[in-house]
Amino acid sequence: MPVKLSAPAASALLPVKGVQLGFAQAHIRKPNRKDVLVITVPENSSVSGVFTLNRFCAAPVTVCKAHLKQQQGIRALLVNTGCANAGTGQQGLDDALATCIGVAQALNISPEQVLPFSTGVILESLPMDRLLAGIAPAVANLKEDNWLNAAEAIMTTDIVAKGTSRQLTIDGQSVTITGISKGSGMIHPNMATMLGYIATDAAISQAALDRIIQHAVNKSFNCITVDGDTSTNDSLILMATGQAGNAVIEEDSAEFVRLQEALTAVAVELAQAIVRDGEGATKFMTIQVEAGQSEEECRKVAYAIAHSPLIKTAFFASDPNLGRILAAIGYAGIEDLNVNTMQLYLGDVLVAEKGGRAASYLEAQGAAVMQESDILVRVVLNRGAANATVWTCDFSYDYVKINADYRS
């Protein structure tokens, strides 16, 4: 079960002026589930995207990048679950483009104004007949008050729908931000088998929005890992409709900073929700590495801990077998690490220092922290001023079960 995470109420996901969402049950892979989503934004919206670094990126990712580059003004997004359209060669690209044409015809826009997204099984082709047939019903139920349905329509192995909203005032105008995400396994920075869509009605320049999405993703989706697998399909899209009535926000203004903070907070909540709903997760772990020489080395240590199956299974068992954390720190790749000057904390408890168990440490203290469902692991390297934080979950029987059964 997800760790301290439940689906938002429909009323908690606030409409964003100008953004409409419509879904369909198109039987992409399984019957009777929402599996097609169309999102539309008005003319002159700003839209930015960040995508997977996987060399085997899916066909829709390639098409998204091309369409964003053409700057025709993005007007619609099409998402399907059930099939990732990845590892599908030229046919996959043709299919992704054909879906854009389908949406364009239904909305009377051009195909270059459509961004396509797919998530699901790799190495299989899209069921084009069913997907194209799903576009009309999705377009038919487009409305602003449809975010929870949209969040449900993009789920794959997710147990709960993920979404959140924020409101702030800019230029005396109420600005709304609402975002949804999906993802549960094949989750790794850069980015995750995840899709994320965040919309705001703020007016903001394209350049400013491009800056914000990079900042937001670095502080959120690039800080999470479930299993260390980087997906072929990861995409995060940030949309701004400009209908809130504020003056257009430019880079580095006070309003820019405030909107960036709010959008980043939404991204962090959506990213953490993915970890809390990590496949088989029973615990949510924050790995905080402090006082390193560079953010990069802090991230190396944090990810060595966050990726270790031995550590993740020990957390699943609530077993304070903390030597495994020391081992991971030791193999994280810091060549000149002095193990005698660093400290390891579990929650507030000092576990190790001077290369070994802290004199004050009692196993009962570690065991008590391990009983919590949200656990902080703190590593203080004592060799610099840089920090990094990574969020991950434990590794349970159910992770194996889910991934051994996923296709069947």
Added chain:
Amino acid sequence: MPVKLSAPAASALLPVKGVQLGFAQAHIRKPNRKDVLVITVPENSSVSGVFTLNRFCAAPVTVCKAHLKQQQGIRALLVNTGCANAGTGQQGLDDALATCIGVAQALNISPEQVLPFSTGVILESLPMDRLLAGIAPAVANLKEDNWLNAAEAIMTTDIVAKGTSRQLTIDGQSVTITGISKGSGMIHPNMATMLGYIATDAAISQAALDRIIQHAVNKSFNCITVDGDTSTNDSLILMATGQAGNAVIEEDSAEFVRLQEALTAVAVELAQAIVRDGEGATKFMTIQVEAGQSEEECRKVAYAIAHSPLIKTAFFASDPNLGRILAAIGYAGIEDLNVNTMQLYLGDVLVAEKGGRAASYLEAQGAAVMQESDILVRVVLNRGAANATVWTCDFSYDYVKINADYRS
């Protein structure tokens, strides 16, 4: 259960002239199991070692390196299971040295002539009273015909004892090689939570033996992974007693090459045995990456596949969900990889080419290969002449169970 692996018969592990082995039940962690091993070699033996690169290396590793450097002529090895003496600070170093003194007194040699080894739980101190008390009974039953007992005495979560022998003729003399190893989890190159001891009665110079151990470890223990965790205690020791009667082998002679081949074959068999007995393993996978630009990039791809929990769970389920392999190839870190020119084979079956599923591929073919317990995954990068091979196992419920329960 181990994948096509059973313990060797006692008679299959051939005595090596000059090497004696003795064990004890010292209740290091659990009662009634062999957990202390002493190995002795005669004067003027050559001994080489390769050790973990983990910065949090265990105290005995530090002591081993120091003693090998002092070149006093290694005469004895002491191994205990149950406690790794890692993450134990200065106390751990003092304890490791004290065990060397204990063995030295029992054998009338100097402490610098003793190499200590520990494996087991990290972050706990050695139970020195019980360990020191175990030395006398182990020394009392030293004999040449004791290799299977020795293999059993170094097991931790291993299900079966691991050992093998080879014989060859050099200078008309019969030369024997016998090796044992342990390891099952926390297995990763450089090296593994593994201990390996290989002895030969061949006469060989120290320089030549140092060359051979590097070659052997690169072709064997540095090619295996179970869970990607690099242990604090990994050690491989190569001993040559010189009692076979051959002329001393120097580097790059024909005899050097033959002995290197035979010793490497023993190392490969011992390394593969660790994977076959990998925690929870039900399948043995050979990941062979061919036609890369460098061995390094081939290894990157091989390890990306071998470490992916998603791939390992799919193999556990015998599910030919092979898109996950494409995803791993895509995130392995080759920046300029052209996914349209590479091929993926499962056994003899061409699965993917031209960036997608091969036209000839039938799911039934993949499913048939997945039913085997030994599976070859072949990636042909078609961008160079370099190759690399990695051996690994699948990821099952039992991996989680074993590692969630290990300490309790």
